[in-house]
Amino acid sequence: MPVLTMVEAIRQALEQEMERDERVMILGEDVGRLGGVFRATDGLQRRFGEARVLDTPLAEAVIAGASVGLAMSGMVPVPEMQFLGFTHQAFHQIADQIARYRFRSQGRFSMQITIRAPFGGGVRTPEMHSDALEAQFIQSPGLKVVMPASAYDAKGLLLEAIRDPDPVLFCEPLRGYRLVKDEVPEGDYTVPFGKAKIVREGSDVTLVAWSAAVQLCLRTAERAAEEGISCRVLDLRTLVPLDVEALAQCAEDTGRVVVVHEAPYTGGFGAEVIATIQEEAFYSLEAPVARVAAPDTPYPIAGVEEWYIPNEERVLKALRRTVGTTGA
Amino acid sequence: MPVLTMVEAIRQALEQEMERDERVMILGEDVGRLGGVFRATDGLQRRFGEARVLDTPLAEAVIAGASVGLAMSGMVPVPEMQFLGFTHQAFHQIADQIARYRFRSQGRFSMQITIRAPFGGGVRTPEMHSDALEAQFIQSPGLKVVMPASAYDAKGLLLEAIRDPDPVLFCEPLRGYRLVKDEVPEGDYTVPFGKAKIVREGSDVTLVAWSAAVQLCLRTAERAAEEGISCRVLDLRTLVPLDVEALAQCAEDTGRVVVVHEAPYTGGFGAEVIATIQEEAFYSLEAPVARVAAPDTPYPIAGVEEWYIPNEERVLKALRRTVGTTGA
């Protein structure tokens, strides 16, 4: 099977879906002739024309907002936000319009829209570009939030997203665009939402993560193994829908859990993971679920970001503490 | 001591602070001649003039954004968002500008700004007006989030907020504006941030809440008492800073906790309360911490909102379940 980077897998998914379904279109800043600042849409305008790969003015709210109308007209828009941080300019259109239009119109209008947005740190790009904002979209019922960690999942989840009649926020890890490479089938396949994936087996503790943090957890699990700590790694893949059963099962199986994310600590999605686990598997927990996250400070400039985002040492430390702790 | 409604207490705080500190000014939609759609700024324009009580064009982003520059100029702006839901139009200015400007300028510029915004259900007002969005602002380090539940706290916390050199999102419960009445000193006083308050003593279980949900918890605690369940009620007052110690203490004291909020279940601030409690007081917990919240659906139209927002029956049910559960 061909090995692709994440950004190649995403590009392939877009191209194949535009080929398969002529309602699918892309719109956003620099998506056309440039092929996107990360080349995720490279060559698509040449292939599908300027209408279906639309270079828009620099205005995130109308990119999201026009997608509402495009979806109503029968198109299947896949807007690109150049960076997830700039969804803030479109927050009212995403959270109050795209997410709720089906509900508001009582099912009359479907919002078959997939908002793609890269994000995440470790590539020396400034605030807003790097911010991990996924938790801010969880309180927007109607919207699904998808966070692939591998090239395989990126393609399969993106195809699932575009075909889902519900709107999806599809967050792509900048750090994974070129660094993450894995086998990607050339043909059509989808990865279902709400099914977390055990990407490494282990028995002492489960590391729960999504997006770029999954790779971090896999690397740390290797090091932990050298110390005799056997880590399972659970990749959530989608935050909404959340795979509640998988979280409960992992807590039951390993009794100990550490959740890792790039977003700030307080109010990050890690809190929801913990709340869900203690609701579903309280009696299986042998230690408090630990969180490894960015501190409660804004995303900093490149010179200090290495301290800001979670690294192997911090995950290891949390693992040691969690495993060293015995049940009450 | 005079008994005031919450909206009267807020108006009094604004008037007294504008009197005390001539840098303090109000800006927003309809805050001037009308005195705000809820009369929170009634009479202030007449008293302090059109410049210090500025009726702005209908544009939330520039109300927030102009406040940045006003603060830089040495003013102390207290912008009003007509409803918390419309902070979404200003999300980029609040989360990425107001919250971070001190950090971005490395301390050169202080954002002494208090954004007032009413919200919350139960008053038959439509979506966006009623949405409880507090959790969406937690992942904006730099910003403090204040949620008074009584008239006394509303005045004291608002004075604290206006004087705090850090920016504050000050959320006022619509339902409490006229319904909540309590004793409010006429003179100057502040209520410190980060100090939760036990508003009712009890020994079997702690109800954790903020804003309008505190009254709901107090009412439910009465009913629970009739059933022989003794409830402590903890009013968080501020979500950022969070009173981590008080949460841990309550969990230790009562062993059981139920958190109640109006916002949707998944990813609400209740998740952070649970995560914090299990981190700080894991071994004291005798049952999983329960959440009572709105379901994971958008705020609905008036005819069905009675089912949507938490009510006494749902809190009681959670209390019974939590108290009926024995430790592992």
Next chain:
Amino acid sequence: MTSTTIFEGGADADAYRVLDANGVLLEGASAPLSSEQLLEAFRWMLLSRTLDERAVSLQRQGRIGTYSAVYGQEASVVGSALALDPSRDWIFPQYRELPALLRHGMPLSTLILYYVGNPLGARPPDGVRLAPIQISLAAQLPHAVGLALGLKMQGDDGVVMTFCGDGASSEGDFHEALNLAGVVKAPVIFVLQNNGYAISTPRSKQSAAPSFAARAAGYGLPGVVVDGNDLLAVYEVARDAVQRARAGEGATLIESQTYRLYPHNTADDQSRYVSPEELEVRRGEDPIPRVRNHLEGLGVLDAAGEAAMQRSIDEEISTAIADAEAHAPANVTQVFEHVYANPWSRVTRQRDEFVRDAEGL
């Protein structure tokens, strides 16, 4: 509060007009509507006005929620909507355009259901080319542009009309939407109803622009100022814009200068910010007598004719109210329906629990 002599609202001297203040055709002007069309328009205006009065009284009785009246803006709303073909064109409303929605195919009883607080009241029937009422001001403008672009891409000859207020036009969404419409030449008509106020905020504090239509040039669009209380002028301007859009010539911004004769909504107290003198002057510019005079001048309407029309309107409204009130009351499952096409497990669990709880009560 001192009242000034410069009033807010009303039409500029150079706004486009067809009728004079008394409903007489201006010199050289010709009526763009036939007598039958005029009668139809007048009936919508009268229905709108009657509905406002009934709704305000229903609200006082607690039978419906907060209501924003069209009162005073009937010519502006009806004249615009008349230029559309409901079988192919679309409307994206703000919230103060009820007769436009009705004329476009929204059943009155459904609309009333909305004001009663039933979620179903927000759903335009299948085939009715209408977006739901918008709460978030100006958010509908990008939607309208997107739909217009989608129609164009699919070779559909429909055009889109969207309404917004003078207040809403200060939102960033207004700018982003009009700018995109210009670039993609979307077949969309922006009807900006400048009624002098946004709640209490007067036109003069909303913008220093000499006219809102002056903004059109900054997007490469034609902008028109029309006397919004002149039904014929509004219709003509809207019709031309629709023709241009349908012919592939792109978008138009119409500033319809009118006046909100009622308070912002049933919760508002207009006397706090509008002087009695101003209201008095603006009442004299009421669009309804102006059309009535015109129709009487044409000899196609008399007192008896209008009385009959009024009776049929009263009946229509009463029936619609009765229908809406007879509708099954809202129930708990409606909190959960239509949130997702494919709801996820937790939402389904919540629904089951909420329904069980509600039944248990």
Next chain:
Amino acid sequence: MTSTTIFEGGADADAYRVLDANGVLLEGASAPLSSEQLLEAFRWMLLSRTLDERAVSLQRQGRIGTYSAVYGQEASVVGSALALDPSRDWIFPQYRELPALLRHGMPLSTLILYYVGNPLGARPPDGVRLAPIQISLAAQLPHAVGLALGLKMQGDDGVVMTFCGDGASSEGDFHEALNLAGVVKAPVIFVLQNNGYAISTPRSKQSAAPSFAARAAGYGLPGVVVDGNDLLAVYEVARDAVQRARAGEGATLIESQTYRLYPHNTADDQSRYVSPEELEVRRGEDPIPRVRNHLEGLGVLDAAGEAAMQRSIDEEISTAIADAEAHAPANVTQVFEHVYANPWSRVTRQRDEFVRDAEGL
């Protein structure tokens, strides 16, 4: 990709001009700047250009992060900034106005520290009336209006200049800021640098407006189009706007039509969207030779003089780079400093733990 003959960027025929393409005063025009001022301006332009070249090479060597060059826009930036009095006026930059920041008092070594990735590089020294570089496009415009309003309220006679790009001007914040500026008559000058592109998006796809200055009328503001490659014209237009603002006459929108001769930034590949022909034509409109010719014509600059100027610039830049690189490296506590004036307990705990961990490594 076919290259078209209609190029993006460059100045319209009717843009305001003082110098002809060869740097000769147009008939009837008089120079608004003295020879000394012109020499000062030319030095800023040359410094800017030299800095761009050095920065691009530092970036290639991995010594600084991504860098956006001013290259081609020196007259536009320097001409605008020269109209300000740094002791009382303020600048709110986007990110492509480096010589303006330097002239306003930002030390070059501090700026380089920013590009090196040290948080301290973002802090304008006390007393320097400058906002930090803005990443979120157009977000600085509301800030500028707020500061201008605040100065006015406090009787301060300072004015505020803020820059944004043709791309940024499509954001909602642009609209909301200019509209508010009009209403409150804020002493603010909006310099819209139309350099033909927003990354790869050409001017023609950014807006169908005939000019961006045409938007001013929609806010009740004067709008001016100036040849942004004509230093004298830019200065004159900016000076007039500053005078108006200082005199209490409110805001101005200046569209400075220029061209971005370099790629968007060091990560961009311009050849994907700009034709060699277009670039060739625009290189011929480079603002630097134009001022040089003018200065030579005036007899105040010759090759030797410029060489000396260049040497002092090279030295200044080398010293600043050395200073920045000699600066103590960033450390972990900087993640936590200046987040809150009064940090809360959890943040303090995190800081202590992070610092301990970093020391332990």
